[in-house]
Each structure stands twice: as structure tokens, then as C-alpha cells.
Amino acid sequence: MTPPYYDQLAEWTEFVPESEIRRLLLIQVKYYFGGGKPGSLPIGTFQKILYQIAEELETEGLDILNYGPTGGLPSLKKTLGNRIKRKDNVILPNGEDDILISTGSQQMLYGLLDVLLRPKDVIVMARPSYLGFVVPVTKLGGEVLSVPSDMNGLIPEYVEKAIIISERELKRTPKAVYVVSDSDNPKGTTISEKRRKELFNIATQHEILIIEDSAYREIQFTKIPDPIKSYDKENEWVAYLRTSSKEAAVLRLGYSVLPEKLMDPMIKDKGYLDLCTPSLNQRILDIYYSNYIDKVLGDILRVYKERRDVMQKVIDDFFPSDGSRTNPTGGFFFWYMLNNEHFDSAKFMQDVAIPNEVVYVPGQSFYPIRGYSISKNDNELHGNRIKTNGMRLSYSYTTPEIIQEGMERLGKLLQQVA
Numbered sequence: 001m002t003p004p005y006y007d008q009l010a011e012w013t014e015f016v017p018e019s020e021i022r023r024l025l026l027i028q029v030k031y032y033f034g035g036g037k038p039g040s041l042p043i044g045t046f047q048k049i050l051y052q053i054a055e056e057l058e059t060e061g062l063d064i065l066n067y068g069p070t071g072g073l074p075s076l077k078k079t080l081g082n083r084i085k086r087k088d089n090v091i092l093p094n095g096e097d098d099i100l101i102s103t104g105s106q107q108m109l110y111g112l113l114d115v116l117l118r119p120k121d122v123i124v125m126a127r128p129s130y131l132g133f134v135v136p137v138t139k140l141g142g143e144v145l146s147v148p149s150d151m152n153g154l155i156p157e158y159v160e161k162a163i164i165i166s167e168r169e170l171k172r173t174p175k176a177v178y179v180v181s182d183s184d185n186p187k188g189t190t191i192s193e194k195r196r197k198e199l200f201n202i203a204t205q206h207e208i209l210i211i212e213d214s215a216y217r218e219i220q221f222t223k224i225p226d227p228i229k230s231y232d233k234e235n236e237w238v239a240y241l242r243t244s245s246k247e248a249a250v251l252r253l254g255y256s257v258l259p260e261k262l263m264d265p266m267i268k269d270k271g272y273l274d275l276c277t278p279s280l281n282q283r284i285l286d287i288y289y290s291n292y293i294d295k296v297l298g299d300i301l302r303v304y305k306e307r308r309d310v311m312q313k314v315i316d317d318f319f320p321s322d323g324s325r326t327n328p329t330g331g332f333f334f335w336y337m338l339n340n341e342h343f344d345s346a347k348f349m350q351d352v353a354i355p356n357e358v359v360y361v362p363g364q365s366f367y368p369i370r371g372y373s374i375s376k377n378d379n380e381l382h383g384n385r386i387k388t389n390g391m392r393l394s395y396s397y398t399t400p401e402i403i404q405e406g407m408e409r410l411g412k413l414l415q416q417v418a
């Protein structure tokens with residue numbers, strides 16, 4: 001007999017799909033361009049830090065191995081606050097009190113939506129967008145309003161148009177605009193300084209929060225503009241999200257600068273989500289960000305840049321010319337799109353790529369499961385739109401040799417259908 005609670009789980013369990021990326025992680029192939037895992041970590045540095053901590057445990061063990069404050073350890077917040085001020089020109093009017101530590105930036109994305117959303121509240125974002133944000137919007141009762149993006153990322157003109165159409169058709173001013181300014185996931189695009197300024201102006205004029213997810217801020221091969229957050233001198237309009245997962249180690253630690261009025265409800269929410277982020281991980285990363293990151297970042301970046309260069313050349317040499325790729329100057333991903341809008345990259349992967357030992361993430365995974373959209377061509381509100389002809393290709397975890405072989409193979413397979 002099946003106990004009744006199996007059939008009466010929360011409603012969202014019925015309409016929220018399993019993450020495509022988690023599903024793909026289970027597939028074993030030789031040429032894996034699916035997940036966005038870091039493949040260049042300063043392992044020797046973490047060995048040193050762990051030895052140091054082993055010694056610290058003798059005198060401070062009871063604190064290091066214990067619960068800590070929900071909002072994060074003060075000394076880590078100070079270290080990260082100083083780094084953000086120095087490197088990103090971000091002003092923290094209340095010093096480290098403006099920083100919140102989270103268990104991954106994923107928890108911060110979820111927490112922000114948990115705190116912000118009332119039923120049917122609208123969140124504006126690019127189409128496609130990071131699915132770790134797209135799906136929780138729907139899960140938590142909000143409405144996604146997606147806008148077209150181009151090979152340079154989110155387009156301010158369409159964000160403004162979305163706000164106006166939302167007010168007219170849905171009778172709601174959107175609550176927030178979500179943007180990955182630096183080397184976006186999934187497309188690898190970086191927003192220009194001009195667009196950053198325009199987005200900030202739109203947010204302040206319409207009194208909307210910007211959620212600026214800068215997960216790939218440190219993984220940059222060229223100089224990029226300051227974050228949108230740097231314009232937010234009073235710390236009112238932009239929630240600025242960062243993570244250690246790409247530049248340090250995946251110790252599940254995110255760090256954000258939050259507007260003052262959001263801080264208390266976010267800490268309240270986090271208290272119910274996890275009580276606190278592990279103190280040991282915070283101590284490890286405090287040492288890393290205080291003493292080591294600037295010494296090892298150059299080596300980390302060299303590895304990613306070489307992989308990016310190899311992938312770029314193979315796409316240019318072997319992929320169908322009847323398609324286009326983005327031009328990532330950092331981060332972990334390329335986005336490639338065939339011009340043929342009928343091409344179904346999920347079906348192609350299942351039927352052709354996987355049998356040939358290649359995995360990528362089909363583009364459709366990054367489109368909302370529900371919600372609204374606006375298009376370039378008219379001023380109407382449309383249903384959700386999914387394009388099937390794109391794919392996200394990750395170069396972060398695979399060696400240059402594997403990238404060369406696997407991407408060449410994928411390019412030749414695509415040639416047969418283009």
C-alpha cells in the first residue's frame with residue numbers, strides 16, 4: 001500500500017523538472033562539456049591552509065568546529081568586504097555589515113526570491129538565463145518575464161520595454177531584474193559599461209531591485225567594467241552576489257553585498273534554511289582570501305584561458321559556419337547556436353552526440369518552464385518562448401587535448417545536419 005503522503009507532496013514537485021545539468025552529470029562519456037565544474041583549483045594552497053588550520057584547532061578548535069553567526073564570521077566578512085571595495089569599486093556604507101555570507105551563492109539567489117516574492121510577482125531576466133535562478137522564481141510563486149539577449153548579453157532597451165508591458169498587461173511593476181554581468185551562464189557574454197549604466201538607470205527610475213550575479217567576476221582573461229553595483233553608492237538598488245566556487249574551492253560559500261533593508265529579512269530566512277554556513281569552511285576561505293588568492297589567481301586563469309582558446313579555435317575551424325558562437329572573455333562557457341531554428345539540440349545530443357561520447361547542455365534547459373516573454377518585434381506580452389537550436393559548451397573541467405578531440409568530433413557531427 002502507498003502511504004497517502006507520497007501522492008500529496010507539495011504542488012511544485014509536480015511542475016518543477018529535475019535539473020538537466022544534474023541529470024547530465026550522471027552520463028559517463030569521454031568528451032564531457034556539460035557541467036560548469038572548476039577544473040583549475042589551487043590544491044597546494046589549500047593543503048597549506050588545512051595544515052595551518054589543523055594547528056589552530058589546538059587552541060581555537062571549539063569555535064572553528066562550532067555553529068557560527070547566521071550572517072557569517074565577522075573576520076571573513078571584513079576580508080571579503082575589503083577585497084570587493086578595492087577590486088570592484090563597490091562602496092559599503094556600513095562596512096562589513098553590508099556583507100552576508102551564504103552557503104553557496106545559490107542559497108542567496110533562492111533566499112532573495114524567498115524574501116522578495118509575493119504570488120505572481122514578476123522578475124525580468126534574459127532569455128536564456130542561469131537555470132538555478134529561473135526555476136526557483138516559478139517554484140516560489142513568481143512569474144518570469146524573459147527578454148531577448150544578444151551576443152553581448154542582456155539588452156537594456158528590452159528590460160525597459162518589459163517593465164512597461166508588465167505594468168500595462170500584468171498590472172505589476174516587476175520586483176527585480178536578474179543579470180549575470182560578467183561571463184554569463186549560459187552564454188559567456190559580458191555586459192558593456194554603457195549597458196551597465198543604462199540598466200542601473202532603468203532600475204532607479206522604475207524603482208526596481210537589480211540582482212547582479214557576478215559568479216564569474218574573478219575568472220576574467222581581460223579587464224572588464226566595474227560591476228553595476230559600483231554605481232549604487234547608497235547601497236539601495238543592487239544586490240551583488242559573489243561566490244568562492246569558481247576562484248577558490250567549492251566549499252559552498254557565497255558572499256553578497258545587500259541593501260540595508262534586505263539584510264535583516266535575509267538573515268531571518270537563512271536562519272531557517274541552514275542556521276549558519278559551516279564555520280570551518282569560512283575559516284579556510286578567510287585565510288585564502290587574506291593571504292593567497294592574488295598569488296595563485298594568475299595560474300588559475302592561465303589554465304582556463306588556454307582551454308578557452310582551444311575551444312574557440314575548434315569551433316571556428318570545425319563547426320558549421322551556418323551558426324554563431326559567443327566570444328567569452330572569461331568564465332566557463334561558450335554558447336553556440338545553429339541558424340536553423342528547427343534544429344533540436346536536446347534530441348541531437350540524445351541521438352547523435354551521446355552515442356559518439358560527447359555531452360553538452362542543450363540550450364532549451366536555460367529557458368523558463370513557465371511565464372511570459374517579450375520579443376524584439378512588437379509591444380505585446382507573449383507566453384514563454386523556447387529556442388531549441390542553442391547549446392552551452394563548457395571548457396572549464398576538460399583538458400585541452402580532450403577539448404580538441406571532442407569538439408572536433410562534435411563539429412563534424414553538426415556539419416552533417418547543418
Ligand SMILES: Cc1ncc(COP(=O)(O)O)c(C=O)c1O
Pocket residue numbers: 036103104105106107130132180184185213215242243244245252253254
Ligand atoms: C551564474 C551562476 N550563479 C550562481 C551559481 C551558484 O554558485 P554557488 O552556489 O556554487 O556559489 C552558479 C553556479 O554554477 C552560476 O553559474
